Amino acid sequence: MVRAIERTGFDQKDVVIVSGIGCSSRASGYLNFNTLHTTHGRALAFATGLKMARPELKIFVIMGDGDCSAIGGNHFIHACRRNIDLNAVIINNQIYGMTGGQYSPLTPQGSKASTAPRGTLERPFDILKLARGAGATFGARGTAVQPRQLEQLIARAAAHKGFSVVESLSQCPVAYGRRNNLGGPVEMLKSMKEKSISVEKATAMDENELEGKILTGVHFSIEAPEYAEEYYRTVTAEENH
């Protein structure tokens, strides 16, 4: 993400990193920008207020899978609906890692978790389809094993005007891999690489061939009015300014 920010040419002082709560969200505390580590699930709502107060800021919102799609699900769909210019980066390790391996709304059905010792019965979201359905105008997926592609995807998301979502698949060998016999970090990354195919290639494949695959790349990119810009178009500036 930092490399993607550098690639965009944004001024460091204009960049803000907002995050929720969880393994992924501690990232904000390690970055040399204005950084805001919020409450669990609420990162997008904080970011929405900040963006509306200061539309010139370039805001990246780091969330985890549980953070974004469970407790923060409502804020996520409404940020999509408004098409507000925020860059959501969802680090999806398919588990609540920090609390020791409970299943999330992005945990594959049948996976074992500390709260699903017999395998979870719940069907996961496809977060990009959810985002698309809710009105987001840019959606992409990358993986931790293909960092260059991920960097490109985040840079494209940042350049996009409107609400963008980049799902970044990552691995949690301790709280997810071990319990599901997926091997260590290396094996998990290898398998992630094997399963990944680009959305372009996927168009030529049928449903059976696509079973269990990770579709990487830009899934959708649409032009639509952006919320903050539209709002300020209707506002009369205060005389004193």
Add this chain to the structure above:
Amino acid sequence: MPETKPILMQGNEACAEGAINAGVRFFAGYPITPSTEVAELMAAKLPDIGGVFMQMEDEIASMAAVIGASIGGMRAITATSGPGFSLKQENLGFAIMAEIPCVVVNVQRMGPSTGVPTAPSQGDIMQTRWGTHGDHPIIVFSPASVYETYYLTIAAVNLSQKLRQPVVLLLDEVIGHMREKVLIPGGGRLIVEKASDKAPADWKPYDDKGVTPLVPFGFGRYYHVTGLYHDQYGFPTSDPRQVERALDRLHDKLKKYRDEIVLTNYIGHREPKVAIVAYGCTVRSARAVIKKAYWQNRLPVGLLSLQTIWPFPDREIKELAEKADVIIVPELNMGQLVGEVERCACGRAEVIPLNRYDGEMITPDQLVEKMGRWLS
């Protein structure tokens, strides 16, 4: 001199006007009775003065957006009622911990739960004190008239900015919906400066030496904002010494500015035998009693009205208990602030509660009846 015009105004309206005149340019909220008028007025007015109105997806998001806007340098406020105030608690605690200025208006209605949405109540007194988890400080104002609502809203916004401390404006359904005459200074409007950075080079967001004005995001002052315990630059720590110091810091700033925060008003006899301690709408019934018993009949009675309920006006109650034999505490609940009055009176005066919780006001007659044997 700008002309001061009398205007007929509702409490909720006075709150919105006060906020705008105190420089508030950001409102985020969610519809809820009986506070909705505040949102509606902000939605009508803010776009004309360069401000932002946002109707968020829920109460939690409204609180979060207000904090986000404040970090961006806009003065920000939200308004709600009991059920919504419950939902806002986690993020309110975040704002306290991260020292982000904001004002939360709670127009109380009758609870628990959905309760009677249109009935007045003072049931959220203890929730405003201890609603969010942890050992936090809080400032709570409770106006007793439309005019008090106007100027306490302004005071709330200004104090919140100065101390980087959330302030709760605790209205009740009576004050929120009642219309009465308000004198508002005419003339020019306050000049609201855009977010800027005027802090010295060695500015720290959480300076050990004491509270510093917030430098908003986007000015090249790189710091971290978190609900975790943090050091002077906002970065997380769990070092016991730093943790203790950080919690002391939050409480110390309220202690230091205590006299600016704690606002009370006394009317009546200098040496009262019986005194009333009231806040919010019950002050009005109490004032009617004092009018007759003291201003007309010169009986030894008095009324201490509390504009600030948290931090609790302990010294003022102590002083009153030295003089009065009896203190009556009328509340539209089963007895919440009366416990604090008792604690501070320390047995020097007898403290008698007067409670009503049927969704109706405490009447002057009820107070007179309670004061009966001291009034004859």
